[in-house]
Amino acid sequence: MDAFILQQYDEWLADHMEEIVEQYPSQVVAIHEGHIIYTGESEEDVYRWIRKKALTPMPLVFRVPRPEDLNVIL
């Protein structure tokens, strides 16, 4: 995929991860062109929605950690 797109996602999340963790704990979010465009309960649901929309570039999807998840990994 376009390396610039990867870099853009990485930089956007470096700027916004803290607020996403506060606002969307345990949800699966899809990020596209600097916005959260969809949230769902599972990655499968979110990717199904993305396929219907045929978005490009491919949105970045991940499950937002809850505070207790962070105690484990950080």
Add this chain to the structure above:
Amino acid sequence: MPLYVLRYKRMQGRLAPIITVGIKLEETWYPIETYIDSGAAYTLLKAGIAEGAGFDYRAGHLTSCQVGDGNFIPVYLHELELQIGSERFVAPVGFSERLGVVFHLLGRDGVFSRFKICFQEQQRLLTLEM
């Protein structure tokens, strides 16, 4: 030599070595968030992304992997294309329904042998050098 400089991500006031990488599943590239884990022998992904992408991860080689609490979890191993920066390479990638951590893990095989990875926490930077 290519050098990629990425920022740590801050969560709950703490820094985490999480980077965006690409993975190719069924001819489509997906950006994913991965936690750089030098304790993981190979890259481990939660099965949800494979299910979402329509990738038959259970067709891979079934093995098991010991996790932090001492238990073993089933893992389906594949050789898949990954991308860091503009570098594309093939590495072993495991999928598991029972991976208990919230992020995918970017493990050593095929990655740490390709990049010199420096954790510069004081500068809040990760550098990956080929």
